[in-house]
Amino acid sequence: MAAVLIWAFTHFSQTDRPEGGLPASADTGQDGATSDEDQVPVLKLVDPQASPATRSLFRYLQESRGKRILFGHQHATTEFIAVTGNPVQSDVHNATGDFPAIFGWDTLSIEGKEKPGISGNIEASRERLIEKMKEAHKLGGIVALSTHFPNFATGGNFYDTSVGAVEHILPGGSKNAEFNAMLDHVAYVANHLKDENGELIPILFRPFHEQNGSWFWWGARLTKTSDYIALYRYTVEYLRDRAGVRNFLYVFSPNGPFAGDEKTYLATYPGDEYVDILGMDQYDNQDHPGTKGFLNGLARDLAMINRLADAKGKIAALAEFGYSPQGMKTRGNGDLAWFTKVLDAIKNDPDARRTAYMQTWANFSTNGNLFVPYKNAALLGDHELLPDFIAFYEDEYTAFAGDLSGVYDRKAEAAVKDPFLHIATPTAGTEVVDSAVIRARVLHAEPAEVTFAVRGLAEHQPMTLDADTGYYMAIWQPDKSRIGGNAIIEVKASLADGTVLEDAVEIPVGSGEPPVAELLHDFESSDEGWTINNDSGGIWNTAGAAGPEPSTDAASSGGSSLKADFQLGGGSFELARVGDVDLSGALALEARALVRLGESADAGNGVRAKLYVKTGDSWAWTDSGEKVLDEGGFLTLRFDLSNVGGLEAVRAIGLQILTDPDSKGTASIWLDEVTLYRPAAP
Template identity: 45%
Template sequence: MRKKIKRVSGMVAVSLFAALVTPVMAAGNADSITWGPGAGKSSYMANVRVENLVDKHATAETRSLFAYLKDIRGKEILFGQQHATTEGLSITAKDGTQSDVLNAVGDLPGLFGWDTLSLEGHEKPGAGGAPMGQNRDKLIAVMKLAYKEGGVLTLSSHMPNFVTGGSFYDTKGNVLSHILPGGDKNSDFNRFLDMIADFANHLKDESGRAIPVIFRPFHEQNGGWFWWGAPYRTKEQYIQIYRYTVEYLRDKKGVHNFLYAFSPGSPFNGTEAAFLETYPGDDYVDILGFDTYYDGTSAGWFDTVVNDAKLISRLADRKGKIAAFTEFGYSGVKQTGAKDLQFYTKLIGALKSDQDAKRMAYMQTWANFNTDSIFVPYRNAPNGLGDHELLPDFVKYYTDSFTSFSDEVRAGKPYSRKVLAAREQPFMHIVTPTGNQTVPMSSPTVLRARAVNQKVKKMTYRIGNDPAEYPMILDAEGFYYTADWSPSAALEESGTTMTVKSYGKNGTVLSQTIQVFVGDVQGNTDPLVVDTFDTYKGSNELLDAAYSPAGDFNAITLDPEHKNGGKYGLRFDYNLSGQGYTGQIKNMNNADWSGANKLKLWLAPDGSNQKLVIQVNASGISFEAYPSLAADTAGVVEIPFSQFAPAPWDTSNAGKVMSKENLKDIRSFGIYVNKKEGTAGNSGTLYFDEIQAYNDGTGGVPN
């Protein structure tokens, strides 16, 4: 039945909870019973629903929420907003009792989001300088208000840079290598996780039952704006830090009211491999999600959303997970001037048009922090704002029978289903070193491995083809099996495999093999050198570990034939049949190029006349230059920094020029190929070598 609009005549909404009905009571605090493959059967158990969650000890309400979100897929989609009751433009209090959404349509969101920044005091309801316990209690208070209305709660995590002390936008320091076990900042990261665990274990309803939360760490990891983004870590490091986070909270700190969401940024070009590149595994993820934002002009964005939602929905079906649109919005919307006044109805219409794409459990937009970026249109806002121009379309979105807000969620009783957690299958993984890591000859490397859901009799490791197995010892905390490994001199400057086996007391054997390299960590000692491609020991695995892919399909390999010098050049095979762009990005570790005035590289073009993009991120600004691919003659290309300009999509930095000041902080280097109108064919091969910054003495770079 289509919803009726409540209190949308323009009058100011009264207090949030005075206007809503009595909340549904949560389910009873039933014991967490495991059930699954290999377990005995009984008439009672045969009639009880069983779901496979990350946490086999998840609370009854958490198990119920998982089942509820699976059940609604394809029938309805929950609308959610970050800071729905603690930020807003039409509200007078930001204490969890008012909401722009409520004022706009007379109903609360069905899903409410906050971030660990609130626990740190950087976002409401937390306060800067306040004790951690006080910020925790304030966040718990507003979450409990939302939960009492039947709302679903989410918590994202914009973590600080544990190396520099900067924000999540500070990409310096190769942070993941420092916070993984054995890293010098691992204890700092643990303290941050302790803060999250303390919050989770205090988040309880009036009856003392733990309140469920969807926890979404390390999101949009395939982008380059966060320190856990693609240019600043390997995929193996990402997988291990995500697993570490889950295991620390679940197994060390006893957090059993979390569902775990995995949410890279769109697009994925219709390929599961793109979405799953950093996937930590089915044992660590409950919700498969994706994040993407509309710019108001890209008509193809809605088709991309449908394709991505379809891909993720099918994956979720196969894996027994929940599919969700974990973050979306219309970027840059101001008080007036929006280019698309039908954004919400277009989006829900696009999702509904496909039987798989419509099976998102929820879609969550961002916070109304200020009028610079408005994600939910307001009604009757003070200070002369009045009604936002997107409000009529948002009302239509609300009245669509497929969208669910607080009233529908409360009626669905998300916390009252009787559900058991499936017994987890045994799993073992090597924690350190990570795959394709280069380990030193000068000191022993600590091997760490963990077996989950297996009673271990012994754990061993072996190196390469040597059949000998060496023992690993359980550490003092009883968490990891460890061993010190000193590579033999014969392995220096070469790769080898490392195999760990875990022997269970019941006769099961778990095994994992990774490749590692021995010797100096790959890279150029000269900060002006981007790459000569001679430091990877001839290994394409090391090359792949140094670069991160973006966009459509491409493959990079070392090529001994096409080069300008040394042993190898880079072969770059691309295909533009998806989004129309593809690229590779390398972390430059904040190199100082302030003494240079040009970039030069050896290039063998393919005559395609596609658009080649050379991108240099200097002090957070993505500057680009566009060497021609019209010819097919190889040679050295020199590009003065004066010819670099901010990327067209980076409108906030339009007009800026490369200066000596921003050249002091080179964060990443990227090679992209964009589809150019009027060009024939979608695929080709380019070759690169000896990419570096230098100074030819002619100046041209402002201070």
């Protein structure tokens, strides 16, 4: 190892780089404290007992914002295309003479499913990963760890979406012990990752990312928002409070685009208590890379996230990005200046430029997994984007490992946490049959008493502390007469100083039978009363939409669907069914939708859609949140109604379609199979 490190430190090529590292001091954005030498900032961290180096890393990243953006690479030294004579292999180093500022790995390495792990031997895999992380630390880099856990319910991999697993791995679930065992392996790596002085090496830990997509088992198609939030919270609490991990900064990272909308971005946010870094994942399109729509949309989203980070005392990051989900082609790429275009889009926006780091994916292969251009690879030569990547490296705004200094020697304190109460189970919208185990956590306080009640039914009853798990627990058995309705469970924690903490969750009471699907509209013979809201234009139709009408051009089932044509360019419109209807007790609303672009059209960051209901005399709007529609086939849009009020007086249901400001041309949408889900009859 010593020879490797001597080689590395003497082979950082600093030619054409700006002189010096990142600034030694800057405003931390934490509680108004600055980083002047005589002041020690107080940081609002997830872990109030975070190690000194972890606190320093947070401060360092906060101080780097707006000055330089750190570049990261997944599997920077364990996957590569070009093989050199250097002791440490790295496509980034081979291309630039420097290593990335951030070295990323995944829990798949712990399982032995990715390098440096060994298949079938978790214990050996953990040790090998620890050694590579230590090497990265000695090379001057920051360590990051993402998660792609297996589907614990099926035994399949992280792409197995045949069965949702989240409800099975939360407390009380049949696979909770297996999930805990996996978290123990993660904790082992964290707790044994120490430098030559025995000090813990910090890790940027990014669990369950891209949760708003549908491609992972923890994604939106199979996981209620409340379950995802519970999962993220459970993961943090287990690692921090039970496994004693003190060197994690926790990264929240849904998949973009968000059209700059805070509500969409925060839809699955577990709360300030559980997140240190506000991140996002975003890939471009291999067929149409570097469009104005993509670049402007990325900058707009990062600007929004940075403003949120400022308001919350967090760090903003582009936690995962790339040329496309498939990476770059070996040749024939559509944009040979893509890296510098992305960088320019970020640094030219006054808010987006405050993004602390940007990390791209691994160079697993040249066939669908190539994210950093190679140099002088056998039989390949130099990649066609290599000159642009070198220009990206040479830009004074990017920071690589050789630019970092003093990352772990900054003084910082962690703020004392306020007492916090939350109900862990049942999660909002979870159907209760026969009985419910109520679990609540009280954090950062020793309560004198914790009680629960069902709102409007009875007095509060005491809950009992389970010392093994840290949960206050009780069992509630609903009366059979409540089947088909909802109940609100309230928990209160009384502290010694008289403070009372409260939390509540609304849950449906069911019979245990599967929900009943009621097909509301299939458009086989007519538009069934659906119209375009304000089809003559105006604020409800700024996309020039026309129609709708039954169409046989595309259908999710049967032979027909509802079609509308519209203009791209930033406008929106609504397909709506106006009319009073009682949806009380309904669990969910679903619809299937498909979009197709006209000739030469550019959708920018995509055509987005959301289901909505308007309720009550004020026609109050509640929606499902946005999803990007797919040109390849019908996409299921699902709206969880379990916590929507006023369903007894629904005035309209509909689908809002939103276009990107940088899109252009025309498009069409097909709507089909509008379906309502209700609890089974008692």
